[in-house]
Amino acid sequence: MSEPDDLIIHTKGLTKSYGPHTALDDLNLSVPRGATGLLGQNGAGKSTFLKTILGLITATSGEGTVLGYDIQTQGSEIRQRIGYMPEYEALNPNMDAIHQVRYSGELLGMNPKVALNRAHEALQFVGIGEQRYREISSFSTGMKQATKLACAIIHDPDLIIADEPSNGLDMNTREFMISTLNTMVNDGQRSVLMASHLMDDVERVCDNIVLLHKGRLAAQGRIEDLKEIDREIEIHVWGSASALEELLKDRGFGVRREGRVMRIAHTVEDTATHILQAASEVGAQIRKMHEYEASLEDLFLAIMDNLGYAVKSSEDLLASTVEARRVDAPQSLGGGGA
Ligand SMILES: Nc1ncnc2c1ncn2[C@@H]1O[C@H](COP(=O)(O)OP(=O)(O)OP(=O)(O)O)[C@@H](O)[C@H]1O
Ligand SMILES: [Mg+2]
Structure with missing residues (x-):
């Protein structure tokens, strides 16, 4: 501060x-x-x-x-x-x-x-x-x-x-x-x-x-801090992608998917371990896995579309759960986009 x-x-x-x-x-x-x-x-x-x-x-x-x-x-x-x-x-x-x-x-x-x-x-x-x-x-x-x-x-x-x-x-x-x-x-x-x-x-x-x-304040703070709300892990999946998506969703992870590419909300410390575990359970092969770097544009959309306008600071943003955010996938990922 x-x-x-x-x-x-x-x-x-x-x-x-x-x-x-x-x-x-x-x-x-x-x-x-x-x-x-x-x-x-x-x-x-x-x-x-x-x-x-x-x-x-x-x-x-x-x-x-x-x-x-x-x-x-x-x-x-x-x-x-x-x-x-x-x-x-x-x-x-x-x-x-x-x-x-x-x-x-x-x-x-x-x-x-x-x-x-x-x-x-x-x-x-x-x-x-x-x-x-x-x-x-x-x-x-x-x-x-x-x-x-x-x-x-x-x-x-x-x-x-x-x-x-x-x-x-x-x-x-x-x-x-x-x-x-x-x-x-x-x-x-x-x-x-x-x-x-x-x-x-x-x-x-x-x-x-x-x-x-x-005319109202929707968010203020360091871009770096604000981006914390929008962390995701991106994976490229070979086989059983639908089954993997289902299982991860069942286990409470936010998942956006377009074909073989999936982005999973990085909400817990060991998200990656959960993904690998789920993949081995459904027999899906993960070809690539990396942290997806949100752009300011992603952040803007996440705030605008999903948080309402009562949010005052990065702490408030961070306090809301990923479920509450319901981030819509961008068009490139098969969502409605902005
Ligand atoms: N002199 C004025 N009289 C009446 N309404 C005004 C006046 N100036 C701005 N407004 C209104 O106040 C609101 C905010 O306008 P403002 O120009 O501050 O927005 P902005 O964010 O700078 O927009 P832009 O991206 O188009 O530059 C708008 O609804 C605008 O129509
Ligand atoms: Mg202006």
Whole structure:
């Protein structure tokens, strides 16, 4: 568990309503230093959450701090100290990149000369140093995203808050964005909070996640810890696969099967021994056996589909039994998938 000092963002009962619509519902969140992914489907409340903790929009009720500053009263202090990369275009198409980035430094109160020097560095860092004198209107989506990131890091903040940083990017630019974020976290010792609905991107940058669903907190914690709920052993079976499946199910193991490939919920210490025992009883031959590494996507589905939305932490997730989870097999394993 993190010490409070390690928490960079903290909220208690945070609620935001737009008229009758509750976009954020009673959120109690703790975000530690490091890289955290803010996950959720469209409309889950990710952007609303980011804008609320930046003091750009006012919470309806509840409280929170970012880097120790109060989100309700110290929005401008917060925005001075973090770098925010907004979801939608925040760029002036008629400016060239260097002036756009310098301008965002000036808005933060930087001296124009310092801001210009820093703008050169920031654009170099995000990979568009060569194009810095071009008008933004001529930029690709990837170059615009990079420019937005350069604006966010002009004052060298310790915390970068990025809303869908890889949205709309093709494979190469997406790759570059991910590696840039990784560099900031790993080499620069900076913290990143990135909203995304792309699990792969989050998994590659982040150690922690916060998962929102319809404005509510569905899960938060270390990805590694959360994955504990979704451990399985995968086996390849030759002969008597149906009999083996039946027997394992009779003995209380969750089994998903597609043909000769079976995944058995790894719930007890000696699951493997039980599998081998059952296989020898029914005369099935096991050709391969290994621990199946769940992806963040698997985890997301397991949480969403099977746990309801009252789950608050990895401990709560771990407390629920595999039977209660009823993990539906992905399409590749013959299940209904997502
Ligand atoms: N200014 C607004 N006025 C009214 N409703 C809003 C406003 N902004 C957002 N909402 C609603 O609040 C909910 C959360 O929206 P939000 O943009 O925070 O979601 P999101 O998780 O960022 O979604 P996306 O993945 O599409 O970016 C949605 O139902 C949205 O329609
Ligand atoms: Mg959004």
